[in-house]
Amino acid sequence: MGVEPSEYGQVWRFFILxxxxxxxxxxxxxxxxxxxxxxGTKAINGISVKIDxxxxxxxxxxxxxxxxxxxxxxxxxxxxxRGHIFVNGFNIGRLKDRKVxxxxxxxxxxFQDFKLLPKLTAYENVAFALxxxxxxxxxxxxxxxxxxxxxxxxxxxHMLPSQLSGGxxxxxxxxxxxANNPSVIIADEPTGNLDPDTSxxxxxxxxxxxxxxxxxxxxxxxxxxxxxxxxxxxxxxxxVIVRDEPKGLYGYED
Amino acid sequence: MARHVxxxxxxxxxxxxxxxASVSAVAITLxxxxxxxxxxxxxxxxxxxxxxxxxxxxxxKPSISDAQGEQVAxxxxxxxxxxxxxxxxxxxxxxxxxxxxxxxxxxxxxxxxAKNTLPVKLxxxxxxxxxxxxLGQELRRLPSVYQxxxxxxxxxxxxxxxxxxxxxxLVFVVGLTVTAMFLIANTIKITIFSRRREIEIMxxxxxxxxxxxxxxxxxxxMIGVLGAALPYALLVWGYASIYQRMSGTFFILPxxxxxxxxxxxxxxxxxxxxxIAIGVWGGAMSIRRFLRV
Ligand SMILES: Nc1ncnc2c1ncn2[C@@H]1O[C@H](COP(=O)(O)OP(=O)(O)OP(=O)(O)O)[C@@H](O)[C@H]1O
Ligand SMILES: [Mg+2]
Numbered sequence: 001m002g003v004e005p006s007e008y009g010q011v012w013r014f015f016i017l018x019x020x021x022x023x024x025x026x027x028x029x030x031x032x033x034x035x036x037x038x039x040g041t042k043a044i045n046g047i048s049v050k051i052d053x054x055x056x057x058x059x060x061x062x063x064x065x066x067x068x069x070x071x072x073x074x075x076x077x078x079x080x081x082r083g084h085i086f087v088n089g090f091n092i093g094r095l096k097d098r099k100v101x102x103x104x105x106x107x108x109x110x111f112q113d114f115k116l117l118p119k120l121t122a123y124e125n126v127a128f129a130l131x132x133x134x135x136x137x138x139x140x141x142x143x144x145x146x147x148x149x150x151x152x153x154x155x156x157x158h159m160l161p162s163q164l165s166g167g168x169x170x171x172x173x174x175x176x177x178x179a180n181n182p183s184v185i186i187a188d189e190p191t192g193n194l195d196p197d198t199s200x201x202x203x204x205x206x207x208x209x210x211x212x213x214x215x216x217x218x219x220x221x222x223x224x225x226x227x228x229x230x231x232x233x234x235x236x237x238x239x240v241i242v243r244d245e246p247k248g249l250y251g252y253e254d
Numbered sequence: 255m256a257r258h259v260x261x262x263x264x265x266x267x268x269x270x271x272x273x274x275a276s277v278s279a280v281a282i283t284l285x286x287x288x289x290x291x292x293x294x295x296x297x298x299x300x301x302x303x304x305x306x307x308x309x310x311x312x313x314x315k316p317s318i319s320d321a322q323g324e325q326v327a328x329x330x331x332x333x334x335x336x337x338x339x340x341x342x343x344x345x346x347x348x349x350x351x352x353x354x355x356x357x358x359x360x361x362x363x364x365x366x367x368a369k370n371t372l373p374v375k376l377x378x379x380x381x382x383x384x385x386x387x388x389l390g391q392e393l394r395r396l397p398s399v400y401q402x403x404x405x406x407x408x409x410x411x412x413x414x415x416x417x418x419x420x421x422x423x424l425v426f427v428v429g430l431t432v433t434a435m436f437l438i439a440n441t442i443k444i445t446i447f448s449r450r451r452e453i454e455i456m457x458x459x460x461x462x463x464x465x466x467x468x469x470x471x472x473x474x475x476m477i478g479v480l481g482a483a484l485p486y487a488l489l490v491w492g493y494a495s496i497y498q499r500m501s502g503t504f505f506i507l508p509x510x511x512x513x514x515x516x517x518x519x520x521x522x523x524x525x526x527x528x529x530i531a532i533g534v535w536g537g538a539m540s541i542r543r544f545l546r547v
Contacts (some may be wrong), residue, residue, distance in 0.1 A: 104460030132461035
């Protein structure tokens with residue numbers, strides 16, 4: 001299954017997985033969560049959901065349904081107006097601003113627009129994420145090459161984002177997201193800007209990350225992928241969960 | 255910390271013109287402050303010096319004759335705290351005046367010598383500087399005394415003038431400080447804006463708030479230090495050369511100037527202290543308003 005990005009994290013995870021039956025460790029839990037934006041938009045209207053360690057979950061729904069908001073609540077980009085959210089043991093509603101960085105170090109986020117720094121090479125982009133959380137230099141050097149190798153970009157490590165294709169840029173972003181060995185990866189339409197072939201490559205990458213035991217929550221509009229991969233599907237409409245199936249289908253015509 | 259310093263420097267370099275403007279603003283502010291401080295320290299020194307002189311000039315009333323003056327002098331010699339009394343008759347005063355006045359008026363003065371209305375003058379030496387003030391009070395109470403110059407009055411006048419100047423300067427410096435602070439805040443706002451992508455990613459991957467803030471505080475601090483260094487060097491150099499040229503005294507008067515090395519230390523404390531404070535405060539203002547971490 002390739003080179004592991006981190007020795008320590010994996011050992012730790014191995015112990016946890018060995019101690020408890022797969023899928024029984026709660027990674028994300030929402031209890032009657034509501035979110036009203038300051039302008040009065042009611043984006044999430046009473047959602048309760050549980051996602052276990054190691055699950056792969058698609059979040060689907062029409063545009064404006066609240067998928068992005070649902071995801072932002074998980075890494076505390078937004079705070080719930082009401083209800084409780086637990087992610088990887090953190091009580092998000094009660095979490096002090098000061099502690100948010102600790103939460104974020106355990107969550108990898110991937111976006112539609114990659115969010116790479118244009119003036120940094122692929123290598124530097126990944127290294128940057130480790131640098132700013134005070135990872136020792138020696139560890140950074142090894143870890144960055146490991147993850148770039150793992151996403152298949154070892155030979156393009158010293159290229160700028162502008163010299164890379166969209167799919168390659170997204171691989172760099174994914175490498176950055178997994179560099180600190182997070183226990184959960186959250187992705188908001190990671191294939192939204194990519195053509196179908198490239199999207200499949202990215203999707204396989206997520207599958208491999210999930211195979212290592214990392215929980216994945218992904219909002220997507222990609223019908224073909226959802227219907228082929230047959231993972232858990234949570235459908236959101238107007239801020240509520242209208243469907244939650246273990247091996248679900250996309251269920252919309254768009 | 256090394257990283258924050260490096261990033262701070264990078265920030266400075268990247269918005270060169272704004273940095274230049276803020277550094278200049280700080281420099282001008284601190285230059286003015288430094289000049290005032292230099293003058294103030296010397297005025298202080300002068301005041302101290304004058305009050306530490308042991309001599310008191312006493313002018314008797316013009317109606318007091320030389321003979322009566324001798325008696326007063328004798329009485330003053332008996333006062334506690336008096337070391338010696340020098341007597342200057344009306345004639346002495348006239349001669350002194352004649353010496354000081356320009357030659358073209360001397361003839362005129364000679365015509366007046368018969369009606370000498372100059373007062374008798376006593377120069378009283380106190381036994382110690384501490385005796386000076388009480389002794390001055392004592393002398394003022396004597397009925398035949400017209401005026402007492404115990405250094406106190408000179409100092410009071412000096413200090414008054416100096417206070418007015420200082421208050422004006424203070425208003426000026428406060429105004430300039432605020433201006434400089436806003437300029438710095440603005441510079442750092444621009445930096446924050448130009449680095450918003452990096453900041454966004456730092457937040458996403460879990461950099462601590464202080465980790466994100468530090469480079470910007472550093473940038474402000476560096477602007478402050480740079481802004482202080484220039485006027486500081488200028489002032490210290492300028493003062494040292496003036497000090498040397500005047501061989502340590504204030505024009506012809508025997509006031510000793512503050513030694514250049516002492517002044518350099520005081521200026522360093524105040525200028526760099528305020529420079530850094532302005533910089534950090536400007537940075538903090540920007541961070542609070544625009545960084546929101
Ligand atoms: N920052 C915000 N302030 C106010 N309203 C917002 C904000 N972000 C989203 N909304 C609103 O909340 C609702 C849900 O938005 P959200 O982005 O979660 O939808 P979505 O399901 O991700 O849509 P899409 O599929 O188009 O990405 C929408 O009505 C949107 O306009
Ligand atoms: Mg969205």
